[in-house]
Amino acid sequence: MSDHEGVDWFDQAPCGLVSTSLDGVIVAANPAFVSWTGYRAEDLCGRSFASLLDPGSLLFFDTRHTQLLHLRGQVEEVALTLRKADGERMPVLINAVRDASAGFDRIAVFNATERVRHERDLLEAKRLAEASERRVRILQDVSTAFDVTATDEDVAQSFAEVAAEAFAAREAAVLLWQPDGSLALMGGSDPLHANDIPVPALWSATEVTVVQARDQQSPFPELASAMRAARLVSLTVTPLIGDGAHLGVLVCFFAARTELDDHDLELQQALGRQASQTLTRVRLQRRLAFLALHDQLTGVGNRQLLQSAIDDAIAESTATGRPLAVMFLDIDDFKSINDAFGHAAGDQVLVALAERLSASLRATDVVGRMGGDEFVALCADTDVAAAEQVAERVLELCREPIVVPSGVISASVSVGIDVYRPGLDGVRNAPQMLMHADAAMYDSKRGGKDRFTLSEPA
Template identity: 65%
Template sequence: MNGDWFRSAPCGLVATTLDGEVVEVNPTFLSWTGYRLDEVVGRPFAQLLDPGSKLFYETRHMQVMHLQGEVHEIALTLVKADGAPMPSLINSARDDEAGLIRTVVFSAAERIRYERELLSARRAAETSEERVRILQDVSTAFGVSATDEDVAESFASVAREAFSARETAVLLIQDDELVLVGGTNPLEGKVAPIPELRTTPEVAVVTAGPEEKDFPQVAAALRAERLASLTVTPLVADGVRLGILVCFFARRTEFDSSFFDLLDALGRQASQTLTRVRLQRRLAFLALHDQLTGVANRQLLELTLDDAIRHATDRNEPLAVMFLDVDDFKGINDAFGHATGDLVLIELATRLQSGVRSDDVVGRIGGDEFVAICAGADDPAAASIASRILEICSQPIVVADGIISASVSIGISLYRPGVDEAPTPEQLLVRADAAMYDSKRHGKNRHSFNGV
């Protein structure tokens, strides 16, 4: 086996006896493995292999060699002189004339690295595809969400499936408190609130193991519920904290970057959807409510009154409509200024809402004029409501420049199904307005009726 080709071959060349004892190796093999020639020659080739490869070599490779005379592309792992593994591919052929087995050794490190890169790329592609699918699913779910509850339930459901969590909970901030809005919280009432977890700026992970030092109470609660871990993801939009997502896992304690990337993407999407839903709700509210006082505007009053007339007719129940005007409001503006006048209107709107019943609707129809729609109110009920409003509104209003004594004049229009012909909303308002002017003419700070 001497010759330039043997010494300079770009692969390992090994000759062994038919029993597998090394007879000769080329310099390339020695360079790759780090052995000296005397450390290899005379040694069973199997002793150069790791345990798994040695077993395969002795029980499979040698049998095939004796039966077929050759083997091709067998993956074995050589152990180099320094103990490091060397993945290899070998081809062997039996030379009966020489009584040897000639083996060509190729280093498979690059091939294995390439295969691992391909596998990693494939897994990354599958993960990316799965991530896109999940984001598409949640986008579809969020697209039909109209309330905070819709968003929270959709988010909790998608997160539970996406991360194979046992349970998920979406808690949103309401009046500076975190309130469960979507999903389920298995630790509810079983562990005291942890401020750090409630306000974490990034995803927090808590495990149930005894090594958990930051949140031992939560870890103990997790163990009691047979849970392995939980993650807490903040929901933030435009720098405003909206709430958190909590994922509870029965077994999982290790989380990779793809997990956090997807969790972050879902969290951002949920936060943006919550912001959109709330903005839409706010816009809808502004479209139907007075911007100064927050009560119903003319459009909402007309819609409500139209429905109230129809319901009164269908149920044969009375309906009272009150038209209210602030007495001497021009004098208040002249004496204290329009800014104070606006504050008076805001205060009176609040008092009107507290003076009517919970189901009644109060609105501002323009300027210093308000309307109250009182379904199911007959003459005595309407008179009682009006008296209560008069009393509340006549109480002094404290402003920066002093005390204002304001009052209102009220006109009441009644619709009595079965007695009166069904009116239009405009007819009821005109009659209530006329009754209000009766109150003005008779001294103000009182109520008057204008029956149909």
């Protein structure tokens, strides 16, 4: 190759080419390298190559690169960072060979800016993917961890804890709308008592909202003031929306974090959707479980719930030795009420008497509808005298007139009572007690109605 061709190759190479003395002083640099570094060619020649490196690269260059070049005569793909004339840093890869006979080191320098940027992008993508996977796993775990026994508080507490961990928040809270139109703290902790701050535009938002405490133009000045007093710099409010209705909000409180990127906000929105879906599902499960054990017309327990509750009460009564009463009630002349006022009015009578029966008993007692116009009341820790007092109260309440659209109905009930006295009576089960109470109720019917009768001791 001619000298002319050699000069062309050196000057026109698309990478940086540098020749240095064996002690690392630059003796020649091609235009590409000169252009990349921003120095003039005459400023480069005579200075050490190492002086162009940033501190981290200089340490590696002195302790590793130089030794390898001396021992092996060459190095390949060494990653370094050059400091350009303007102070900007430029990542490079270098290959070097030592020509000891000529007294030179030949260095090829490749601009690695795009490669480093690509690697960083890959690492960031991997980090985000791993973080997303971890968060998705957390969401999956928390959203499937609830069964029919879960309460709104259980769901709210779990999602508040997940939010605080996932977004590195100082605290997190789940506030849910109540029937009276107020927001109530149901899970987590709320350092601001934010539910007391009237910001309807914030609580009814449909997207994640970020509030900065130092924002002088904040649309929520009262909230921003409360945040400053609580040493909070920012908070996010994520709406909880299920079946088109606002269920509440998830609030994350930050003591140091002021910047949240789109990825953070998307994850918060996803967490809000997950919380909303979980809350809706758990509420539906509770509703279905309730319907499976309750009468749809009156809302009191059904036959299945009654029989289970009576068996449980008998077992408890046997264990404690305390008495138990079961009352069987039937509406007097209910067919005549239906015939005279219509079935809709008859349904109103059933609902009214179910409410009155429930009102006449303790909160721990169980009221149920066996079917048609028959009701049952289960009263634990109730002896004969107490059962008679309860029956008198039931009869009195049921006698009160019931107003329906087509008139006023005067209804009454006949009551039969069976009392189980552990140690005195033989062991009972639910069907036996219901049968005895039912038989006593028919004795009341035959005795003139609107009265109660005790079953004969077994």
